[in-house]
Amino acid sequence: KAGVTQTPRYLIKTRGQQVTLSCSPISGHRSVSWYQQTPGQGLQFLFEYFSETQRNKGNFPGRFSGRQFSNSRSEMNVSTLELGDSALYLCASSYRSGRPKETQYFGPGTRLLVL
Amino acid sequence: KQEVTQIPAALSVPEGENLVLNCSFTDSAIYNLQWFRQDPGKGLTSLLLIQSSQREQTSGRLNASLDKSSGRSTLYIAASQPGDSATYLCAVNRDDKIIFGKGTRLHILP
Numbered sequence: 001k002a003g004v005t006q007t008p009r010y011l012i013k014t015r016g017q018q019v020t021l022s023c024s025p026i027s028g029h030r031s032v033s034w035y036q037q038t039p040g041q042g043l044q045f046l047f048e049y050f051s052e053t054q055r056n057k058g059n060f061p062g063r064f065s066g067r068q069f070s071n072s073r074s075e076m077n078v079s080t081l082e083l084g085d086s087a088l089y090l091c092a093s094s095y096r097s098g099r100p101k102e103t104q105y106f107g108p109g110t111r112l113l114v115l
Numbered sequence: 116k117q118e119v120t121q122i123p124a125a126l127s128v129p130e131g132e133n134l135v136l137n138c139s140f141t142d143s144a145i146y147n148l149q150w151f152r153q154d155p156g157k158g159l160t161s162l163l164l165i166q167s168s169q170r171e172q173t174s175g176r177l178n179a180s181l182d183k184s185s186g187r188s189t190l191y192i193a194a195s196q197p198g199d200s201a202t203y204l205c206a207v208n209r210d211d212k213i214i215f216g217k218g219t220r221l222h223i224l225p
Contacts, residue, residue: 004158033213042217043204056212090158103149104213106158 002027004093004107012113018079021110025072025093031055032074033104034066037088046089049074050096078112086114117142119207121216128195129224136190136219138205143183145207150179150190153202153218162203163190195223 005024013019025032033056034046045058049068068074072093078085088111092104118141128134138148147166151159163172163179165188171180178191188205204218 035215043206043215045212045214058212088156092159103161103164105161106151108158109156111156 004091004105006089006091006107006110008110009108010111010113012115013081014115015081015083017081018077019081019112021076021078021089021091021112023074023076023091023093023107025074025091026105029093029095029105030072031094031096032068032072033092033094034074034076035090035092036060037090037109038086043090046076081114083114086112088112117145117207117209117214119205119214119216121203121205121219123219124217125220125222127222127224130195130197132195133191133193134195134221136192136203136205136221138188138190138216140186140188140207140214142207142209143186145183145209147208148179148181148188149206149208149213150177150188151204151206153204155202159204197223197225199223 007022031050033048035043037043047066048056052068063079066076088109090109092106094102094104120139149164150162152162153159165172165181176193181188200223202218202220204215206213206215
C-alpha cells in the first residue's frame with residue numbers, strides 16, 4: 001500500500017505570493033490533517049478534513065486554508081506569504097476521524113522557504 | 116490549555132545503553148498519547164499509541180508508559196543502536212486535536 005505523498009517536496013516563494021500544497025492520503029483513508037513545523041514553535045496543528053468537510057481548525061490566521069476532494073486528496077493554500085511561514089508542512093492521514101484518534105500516517109512533508 | 120513538554124531537548128547516549136525519554140502534559144483529560152520518531156527533514160513515523168485506559172504499550176525494543184493522573188509518559192528504548200538516532204516526539208490527543216511536544220533529539224554514539 002502506498003504511503004502518504006506530498007507535492008511538491010520543496011518550494012521557494014517570495015513574500016506576498018501565495019502557495020498551494022498537495023497531499024494524497026493512503027488509499028482508503030478519509031481523514032487528512034495538516035501541520036506546520038518550525039524550529040521555534042515545533043509541530044502545530046493547522047486543520048483536519050474528513051469527507052470533504054473541515055472538522056477541526058488550529059489557531060492560524062485566515063491566510064491558511066484548505067480543502068479536500070471527493071477522492072480524499074487535500075490541498076492547503078497559504079495566501080500573502082510572510083517570512084514566518086517558512087516551515088516544513090506535514091500532512092497525515094487516517095481511516096476515520098473522531099475519538100479516540102487512531103494512528104495517523106505522515107507524509108514526508110513540503111519544505112517551504114519564503115524569501 | 117494543553118501543553119506538552121519534553122525534557123531534555125537533546126540527549127547523547129553510548130550505543131548499547133538503555134534510555135528513557137520523558138513527556139509531560141498539563142491536562143490529564145486526554146484520549147490517547149502517541150510517540151513518534153522523526154528523521155532529519157522527514158515526516159513522522161508512529162512508534163506507539165497508548166489509549167487513555169492503558170498503562171503501557173510495547174513494540175520490540177520500545178516500551179511506552181502512561182500515567183494520566185500525573186500527566187507523564189515515558190518512552191523506554193532498550194539496547195540502543197546508532198539507527199535509533201532521531202528526534203522523538205510525543206503527542207496527546209483531546210477533542211480531535213493533537214498537541215505535540217517539541218521533541219527530544221537523540222544521538223546514539225557508536
